[in-house]
Amino acid sequence: MDRFQFINANSAQEAVSLLNDGSTKSKIIAGGQDLLTELKEHIAKAEKLINISDVQELNYINAENGSLKVGATTTIAAIAANGEILAKNRALAEAASVVGSPQIRNQGTLGGNLCQRPRCWYYRSEAYPCLKKGGGICYALSGRNKYHAIFGGAPAYYVHPSDCATALTALGAIIHCLGPDGEKTIPSEKFFTLPSEILLPENVLKPNEMITAVEIPTHNMKSTYIKFREKESYDWAISAVAAALELDGTRCVKASIVLGGVAPKPWRAKKAEDVLQGKTITESLAEEAGEAAVDDATALSDNEYKIPLTKTLVKRAIMKLIA
């Protein structure tokens, strides 16, 4: 790991000021679960790390009048254990409960989870000068791509690794950010981006901005998150589904279906939502929604299995919500 300066910030405002003091290679660090591995592997460079993990004003869970606001340095474990979140925004609680390992959940924060860099094995190896590291090609396209994207890949075929991002997008969350020009809010839907839009990083956050909180406005949706992984003990999603449905009995008033682990950003399955909208949910309708969800999927050489797998997960998530 290259040498860097480590500065403790006392407030969000101070962190942003430090981030904007003219040096280009400053980064925010909180739990450090992703950034430190990147620094150790020489994937990321930083001259200055601004530590916000002790900024108390960023560590909170506020559930009031049906809406939810969670501070950026709240740990994943705290989100997973929160009863209010489980009751009203189950998909987020379920997503948080399956992030990484117990150690990672205890140390990792919500802001960090959303800003995670791809887990693509080519990206994570210094030896490959891939597109995401400023190089010329995406090795996954003709290399080994068992865990790679079936949606929205070009020109880089990594998948977004965040469980919470998938759940939050399905729940219509809003990301609160702080930058040199003050606060701004961005819908989760617009926050995460495809490589065809922005190659680096995986969202619209500028290098001089940071996430301060995530808000989920009041809604009447039941939600769930299903994560499929090869290893239950500790693994990233091979495919995941966050489903949020507004229901009138078993009739679907409004559907929000977002896929994880299959695209470079949380991937809204619009066609699946259309299948459900206004209909009474049955097993065959859920199956039809599953089919529709993967309608536009394109497999690479090693990841065709993700298509039937994702179809199944969509069906199961929907059925779970009317059970």
Place this chain on the structure above:
Amino acid sequence: MAKQHTTVVGYEGNTQSIEYAIPENETGLWGANFDYSIVGKKNIPRLDAVEKVTGKAKYSYDINRPNMLHAVVLTCPYAHAHFEVTDTSEAEKMPGVKSIEVFDEGGKGTARFAGWLIAMAAAETIQQARDAARKIKVNYKVLPFVIDPDEAMDDASPRVNRGGNVNPPEARARDRGDVDQGFQEAEVIVEGVYTTQVQTHSCLETHGCVAEWNGDEVTVWHSTQGIWSVAGGIASGLKDLGLQQNNVRVITQYMGGGFGSKFGPEPFGVLCALVAKKVGRPVKMMLDRYTDTVYAGNKPGSKMYVKLGAKKDGKLTAIHVKAYNYPGHSGGSSVAIPFMEHYDCENIRIEEQNVMTNAGASRAFRAPGRPQGSFGIEMALEELAMKLEMDSYELKAKNVSGTTYKAVPYELKLGAEKFGWKEKSKKHGSENGKIKHGVGCAVTFWHSTGQDKGASVRCTLYPDGSVEVANGCQDLGTGQRTMMAIVAAEELGIDVGFIKVSIGDTQLGLNGPASGGSTTTPTTSPVVRNACYQAKLKLYEKIATKWKTEASDIDCKNGTVFSKSHSDKKMSWKDAAAMLRNSAITATADGFTKPDVPGSNTGAYGAQFAEVEVDTETGKVRCTRIVAVQDCGKTIAKKQAESQICGAVIQGVACALYEDRIMDNMAGRQINPNMEEYKIPGIKETPDIETVIVDVYDPVVNTGGKGLGEPPAIPTGGAIGCAVANAIGVPIRDLPITPDKVLAALQRKEG
């Protein structure tokens, strides 16, 4: 002078009385009729368990010497390249750096896989050493490489070494009977191609050592399965410095796994000692996880073309196998034994070749070649059962036979009962629903051969009753100390608490075996007995004088020394030992004499039963339960034996369902050399494991003990593979059985 003895051998329901001869200074067999006090009677916990879980036990990784330097190795990032270290000056000028050394003479050579050792940097801190290693200038001329073994077989492919990639050029064949005749006799034939993946050892403690000089003497704390081979290797590696082996001390008190990958001094072991000498300070080098994974060995993959012939009743008539083993850039393997020895068949032909690729070299891995071969034969038999519409347990039971010392039919039957096979077994693929369940079984066999000249054991009796038993072996993690203490306590007739076991140090001056091949128990346990026997006779002679009897009239049980002829003559072990006053008794036994009983064999046998659950919509397989029936001759340390079986089963589950070294086809590197994408099972992937230990009294050594590291590691993958085929009605012939393969197989079945 040899002395005649009699004893009872065999296993439950199949015992016999035998006669045998043993020299007078050695002790007779324990046997089935021996009146045990501890072995099989008391469940002795691992003696060093508390030290291990509290961190008091110091592994090589934990050794930190005053004024010590830290070293880091630099490896080649290319699969095939000529390399030359051109400039080390920048690295040498880095903060804290004390030494930059190269592995190959002149710092140049040809790297044959990505991970080849090139240079080593030593500095005040490990961080400084890491930074410095990156500043070593190496000129690479990248060469064409080959990663895929099928491509490597093509004559037009790049050559991995001098000579062809397929070795030997003509397959070596092993024959029994007449395989053509066997297929003519067959009424049914099945054929299949089975592949097994490359599995890396992934020892919790990576490879490495600490070297420290004191004058002309060097001490090396090395994470090794063989302290003597390390000592010899360090001495010969530094003979140009005038180093002789009498000035080399190697210590391995505790180690975090080896599984066959930790036998030698390693090039970095020699280099650490060299740098420590040159700089005049201790040097520590433990590989990082990446280098350990790509450099320090693996279980070779295999591709087995298997053809079985059988009668309609399921009796095998012929086995033909054409196997290719994939050991990387060097090494070799054989999958033959499970095909030849696990089931009865009179006509067998096995043809084998190694196919070299530009990948890390294979090393011994817990039963070399056996889990691969076991997967091949068990799956082929499963497919035969499917074709004959037979129950696969019935088919397999029909093709095994036993002897007084080979309990495999008994073990298979016992396992089926404990497992509940009859209730759980159903026709292949017959279950309705999306989640399907299946069962499978497999047998195992391994020669756990004791080396009769392989160990010297010293037993010292002290006047306060305490005892030291010492040998120059090391504890691979199997519980060697506990096993030795149990044997000594049983022989001496005293509590285990009296015994201290000293091992893991060449300075003991006592020859000891390397921990490999499941040989340590049969090599050391009989010598422990002989040393204790000789020491106690010396004590008994003193008591005999007092009691006016013969030493042979005296015995000790449960801490009481007594005269066999005069029951009123007795005293406590402590009082007996107190007769030594200010002296101690020492006896050293060198090796042991094999009883040499006809029919006796060194095989450890067993059978495993697996239960799986397959989600046919996601392709996920979970192994939910394993019943492992196993003998290791007469079990000496039951708790440690159970622990060995559980560890072996977990590695078998890993091989069946999870672990896979994935090589990148673009640049020829392992693309998952870490604990994230190389998927070692965690607690949620671990099935319920029930161990059933069978005692088979075999007069192979005087304790009847056989090794257990390897035998239970052989059949798990095959049993799970068969269970998956039973569940979904279609065999998955490639390990590991991951969701992508299951979904693809089901799709093919439907399509």
